[in-house]
Amino acid sequence: MKTARALAATLAALLPLAAAPAQAQTVFRQAHEVGFGQASSLDPASRGRVFQVTEKIMSRLIRPGLDGKPAPDLAESWSANADATEWTLKLRQGVKFHDGRPFTAEDAVWSLTRVMDPKTDSPARALLAVIKSVEAPDATTLKLTLTGPFADLPLVLTDYRLMMLPKDSGETIGRTGMGTGPFRVERFDAAGTTTLAANPDYFEGRPGVARMEVIGIPDAQARFQALLGGQIDMLPGLGRQERALVERSPRHRLQEVPTGNWRGIVFRADQKPFDDVRVRKALRLAVDRKAMRDLAVGPDGGITGCDTPISPTDQYRAEGECAQDIAGARRLLAEAGYPNGIDIELSVSTVEAVWPVIGEIYQQQVVAAGIRVKLVQEPADGYWNRVWMKKPAVMTRWNERPADAMLNEIWRSTSRWNESGFNDPAFDALLDSARREIDFAKPAPSTSRRSNT
Amino acid sequence: MKALLRRPSGAIGLALVALHVAIALAAPWIVPHDARAISAALMFSPPDAAHWLGTDHLGRDILTRTMLGGRQALLVTAIATPLAVAWGGMLGMYLGLAGGRRDDVAMRLVDALLSLPWILKMLLMIVTFGAAPQVLVPVLAFFYGVPVIRIARAATQGVVARDYVLAARARGHGRLSIILREVLPNVRDALMVEGAMRWSWMLLAFSSLSFLGFGVAPPTPDWGLMIADSRSFLAIAPWAALAPVAALSSLIIGINLTADALAKALGLDRAHSAPQ
Amino acid sequence: MLAYALRRIVLGLLTVLLVSAMIFFAVEALPGDACTAVLQRDAHGQRLENCRREMGLDRPAVARYLDWIGGAIRGDLDASAGSGKPITELVGARLANTLLLAGLSMAVGVPLALLLGVVTALARDRAADLALSTAAILAMTIPEFVTATLLIFTFSVWLGWVPGIVLASADAPVSALFPTIWLPVAVLTMVMTAHILRTVRSSMIDVMEGEFVQMARLKGVPAWRVVWRHALPSALLPAINVVALTVAWLLGGVVVVEKVFNYPGLGRFMVDSITERDLPVVQGLALVVASAYVGVNLAADLLALLLDPRLRTARLRA
Numbered sequence A: 001m002k003t004a005r006a007l008a009a010t011l012a013a014l015l016p017l018a019a020a021p022a023q024a025q026t027v028f029r030q031a032h033e034v035g036f037g038q039a040s041s042l043d044p045a046s047r048g049r050v051f052q053v054t055e056k057i058m059s060r061l062i063r064p065g066l067d068g069k070p071a072p073d074l075a076e077s078w079s080a081n082a083d084a085t086e087w088t089l090k091l092r093q094g095v096k097f098h099d100g101r102p103f104t105a106e107d108a109v110w111s112l113t114r115v116m117d118p119k120t121d122s123p124a125r126a127l128l129a130v131i132k133s134v135e136a137p138d139a140t141t142l143k144l145t146l147t148g149p150f151a152d153l154p155l156v157l158t159d160y161r162l163m164m165l166p167k168d169s170g171e172t173i174g175r176t177g178m179g180t181g182p183f184r185v186e187r188f189d190a191a192g193t194t195t196l197a198a199n200p201d202y203f204e205g206r207p208g209v210a211r212m213e214v215i216g217i218p219d220a221q222a223r224f225q226a227l228l229g230g231q232i233d234m235l236p237g238l239g240r241q242e243r244a245l246v247e248r249s250p251r252h253r254l255q256e257v258p259t260g261n262w263r264g265i266v267f268r269a270d271q272k273p274f275d276d277v278r279v280r281k282a283l284r285l286a287v288d289r290k291a292m293r294d295l296a297v298g299p300d301g302g303i304t305g306c307d308t309p310i311s312p313t314d315q316y317r318a319e320g321e322c323a324q325d326i327a328g329a330r331r332l333l334a335e336a337g338y339p340n341g342i343d344i345e346l347s348v349s350t351v352e353a354v355w356p357v358i359g360e361i362y363q364q365q366v367v368a369a370g371i372r373v374k375l376v377q378e379p380a381d382g383y384w385n386r387v388w389m390k391k392p393a394v395m396t397r398w399n400e401r402p403a404d405a406m407l408n409e410i411w412r413s414t415s416r417w418n419e420s421g422f423n424d425p426a427f428d429a430l431l432d433s434a435r436r437e438i439d440f441a442k443p444a445p446s447t448s449r450r451s452n453t
Numbered sequence B: 001m002k003a004l005l006r007r008p009s010g011a012i013g014l015a016l017v018a019l020h021v022a023i024a025l026a027a028p029w030i031v032p033h034d035a036r037a038i039s040a041a042l043m044f045s046p047p048d049a050a051h052w053l054g055t056d057h058l059g060r061d062i063l064t065r066t067m068l069g070g071r072q073a074l075l076v077t078a079i080a081t082p083l084a085v086a087w088g089g090m091l092g093m094y095l096g097l098a099g100g101r102r103d104d105v106a107m108r109l110v111d112a113l114l115s116l117p118w119i120l121k122m123l124l125m126i127v128t129f130g131a132a133p134q135v136l137v138p139v140l141a142f143f144y145g146v147p148v149i150r151i152a153r154a155a156t157q158g159v160v161a162r163d164y165v166l167a168a169r170a171r172g173h174g175r176l177s178i179i180l181r182e183v184l185p186n187v188r189d190a191l192m193v194e195g196a197m198r199w200s201w202m203l204l205a206f207s208s209l210s211f212l213g214f215g216v217a218p219p220t221p222d223w224g225l226m227i228a229d230s231r232s233f234l235a236i237a238p239w240a241a242l243a244p245v246a247a248l249s250s251l252i253i254g255i256n257l258t259a260d261a262l263a264k265a266l267g268l269d270r271a272h273s274a275p276q
Numbered sequence C: 001m002l003a004y005a006l007r008r009i010v011l012g013l014l015t016v017l018l019v020s021a022m023i024f025f026a027v028e029a030l031p032g033d034a035c036t037a038v039l040q041r042d043a044h045g046q047r048l049e050n051c052r053r054e055m056g057l058d059r060p061a062v063a064r065y066l067d068w069i070g071g072a073i074r075g076d077l078d079a080s081a082g083s084g085k086p087i088t089e090l091v092g093a094r095l096a097n098t099l100l101l102a103g104l105s106m107a108v109g110v111p112l113a114l115l116l117g118v119v120t121a122l123a124r125d126r127a128a129d130l131a132l133s134t135a136a137i138l139a140m141t142i143p144e145f146v147t148a149t150l151l152i153f154t155f156s157v158w159l160g161w162v163p164g165i166v167l168a169s170a171d172a173p174v175s176a177l178f179p180t181i182w183l184p185v186a187v188l189t190m191v192m193t194a195h196i197l198r199t200v201r202s203s204m205i206d207v208m209e210g211e212f213v214q215m216a217r218l219k220g221v222p223a224w225r226v227v228w229r230h231a232l233p234s235a236l237l238p239a240i241n242v243v244a245l246t247v248a249w250l251l252g253g254v255v256v257v258e259k260v261f262n263y264p265g266l267g268r269f270m271v272d273s274i275t276e277r278d279l280p281v282v283q284g285l286a287l288v289v290a291s292a293y294v295g296v297n298l299a300a301d302l303l304a305l306l307l308d309p310r311l312r313t314a315r316l317r318a
Helices: A051-058 A105-116 A125-130 A221-229 A240-248 A277-285 A289-296 A326-335 A354-369 A405-412 A425-436 B002-006 B008-031 B062-068 B070-099 B101-114 B118-129 B133-160 B161-169 B175-212 B221-234 B236-267 C002-029 C036-044 C044-056 C062-074 C087-122 C129-142 C142-156 C182-209 C211-218 C223-250 C255-261 C266-275 C277-306 C307-316
Strands: A005-011 A027-032 A061-066 A070-072 A075-080 A086-091 A133-137 A139-148 A181-188 A193-197 A212-218 A235-236 A252-258 A262-267 A342-349 A373-377 A391-399 A450-452
Touching: A027 A051, A027 A235, A027 B118, A051 A181, A051 A212, A051 A373, A051 B236, A061 A133, A061 B101, A070 A075, A105 A133, A105 A139, A125 A405, A125 A450, A125 C002, A139 C129, A221 A235, A221 A240, A221 B221, A221 C142, A240 A252, A252 A405, A252 C087, A262 A354, A262 B161, A262 C062, A262 C142, A277 A354, A289 A354, A326 A354, A342 C182, A354 A391, A391 B236, A405 A425, A405 C044, A425 C002, B002 B008, B002 B236, B008 B062, B008 B070, B008 C211, B062 B221, B062 B236, B070 B133, B070 B175, B070 C129, B101 B133, B101 C002, B101 C277, B118 B133, B118 C266, B118 C277, B133 B175, B161 B175, B175 B221, B175 C142, B221 B236, B221 C142, C002 C062, C002 C255, C002 C277, C036 C044, C062 C087, C062 C277, C087 C129, C087 C182, C087 C211, C087 C223, C087 C266, C129 C182, C142 C182, C142 C255, C182 C211, C211 C223, C266 C277
Parallel strands: A027 A212, A342 A373, A342 A391
Antiparallel strands: A005 A235, A005 A252, A061 A070, A075 A086, A086 A139, A133 A139, A181 A193, A193 A212, A262 A391, A262 A450
């Protein structure tokens, strides 16, 4: 699993012919996948959050710095008591929401407790399980009391769903997208074009572009065509094939940004035949991760690992190599009662252009182990609602998160986004104890997943 | 047949079709590479001595995949077309002969079926039963036989009042015998031309389904699928898309030229067609 | 003649009714229903029963059909199983987009086809005719996704003249579809022009060889006048049916073209609804599209009847 780099192609220079008036040049356009279809929302805590928009219109308390370390956002500084059970955050003063209301500690308390409330049913709730209470001693101070010692709380607060919203805006936030971010929402249209205007009062100063457009294009091929035709200005996460094309295009520039984003194939451990650990192991042993990486994203397009979701830049990453072992996979399948091989269905979609490619490579690689993969093409529109976590074997993608967030979100049995249906009380207990250790040693999960790129 | 070959369009058309059939039949023994072998090193290689038509996004040989890419389409449509013409033709002739209430009811059903777009009918079947050849053959044969009913019925009505049919009726021949002995020889020409047209529509539908991701499943090579995979990369690897484009287009053009020439040779007018 | 027209209208309505029953019970016969589509893996036991009761799916199929068709007549097609929005609204927005695409293609394609049809007929078997007729065969036979792909590559990626992909959402104002709509219009125009052109050419040739035109020529009527006043009107009649079928084809949703250009029309909606098994939407869509097909063909028949006195009497006798 893994990956290390996402590639972004940016429109560097406009052709002389396409030289647009100054006003038009200051619009920056990008796409999003409409992966949640009709459930798309501007509520950052909801399942259907369109993060390509919320990241621009809202602020967190603490943001991930470019070095991956916690950096100030709406909280200017933070400190913990000696055993890291109580955290105090000093909030930035003079910050205003887009409607002019001042941002205060009251808003911060409401925003966090809302995510913690089971009724909100936010996928981010599992992250905040360590927090016992949130209080505002005064208008610029936030006090978080934890259930136990936890040194990495600032990292948890960098999560992209823990945005600061105006108090009591729960009913409307999904449509208004009211925040303190550098852009404000002019029009929200998930399936079409969402337009954002620069927020002149942004606390770090007016942003460099006057407007942004976030355009819903479910199909990866259409997104790529839009980039080539100059209809969008940026497209992240290019596969090797697209990269080869962009490299030769005089109109585009390729940027490489190291990330902890990864893509993989996930098999549901609570559904047949993947409920048998031997089958899951065989599915993992049969794949040649390096060859897959080379073909899907290129030799320098990412790294392969042993199915750890932890970013290579994270201090808690455990290195490991999982070499291809066809004979071993065959043996395990035979033990599991499939001496003549096994037929599985894998759902792929053009949510990402590289998914069908990964699917086809996997199909070809594992056939030698007697694993016959049938690729099922699913519509990209609404993929995360209809296919992911529902079909037994699907493609997945996770953006970088701190180790604690990643492990708790993907594998804790009660997590909303436990995509593999992994359920191991011993592992949950390990996660709990890890949180109590300030310098925890990383638990080595043995799980159902195999992934790549 | 001779009349057909005398027309240049007929000769070219037949030659194209024959070439495609020959390649499809012989492909498994004559292709230069393994159609499924993937290779990172070979991604988008331009045509060279080892790969005459270059390679695709997974480093697979385009020539090999293009030669194999029509097999499923040809197999399925070559079985489904005669089936469609057979059942549609028989029913059409029967209705033309029988007339009356049965004819009225049947033709309303035909109208109703024709009023639904092909993709809706096909997809409902595919989503339910899958896209294996054993599903596609009967499904295509059924839906593409429906318009044949109309053609056969109209052609039958043209001959049904003629002396020999009346005479056969008078002699007390059964309907089946009249259809086979008296009507069929007279509507055969129309059915042949109609069959050729149905074949080309079916091929188009088949590859459109593959192109949309509902037909042939990877890794089986298929033209529609190959075009869908490679169309974004025309700028750097035109061979990957153009080879299957040329193959698919030449087959469909071949069938159409043949049908055209056939219609002209038989004195039928087949200019009145609408897109499907 | 009025009797014939009435008969045709009644038959048309009958066909629509037949389609509605056909599609309702065919979809009904498929495994799964709106509830299994919504609940997915949770679709069993009490939850499934509750859902079915709520949605009225536990009533007999015939009663539900009568309800559905009654609603359809009043313009209410129930709600989508996936989004919960009224189907009339969902289909309406996409129908408008499809109508725009079809309308523009017709506006360009029909006059072009008539002109080229006449030109090819007059230049029969000469260079212009051979070139155009061959081009027509190519345009009819080359799959739409091939033409569309080549057009995007040429005009959008390579030359950069027009944007290649439609970025508007289904319910965006019509103006949002410009200028991206021109490439899909071009693809559809090519296909339909080819079909109509061939019809016009062939009937034009028939008419020009007919006694009536020969007579006019002998009388010394100028060539352009023969074509314009005498030949063209009679040659157009057979074209009406082909044009009608073409309209029906356009309204049925040109799925492949919509897919390639990301166009928010009926065709893509149809494919998505079927793959998502949003069965109420599939039923509603099928009914709308089938009615359009029947309606357009009916209109063409009546038009032909109106224009052609011979047909009037001939059909009456038949």
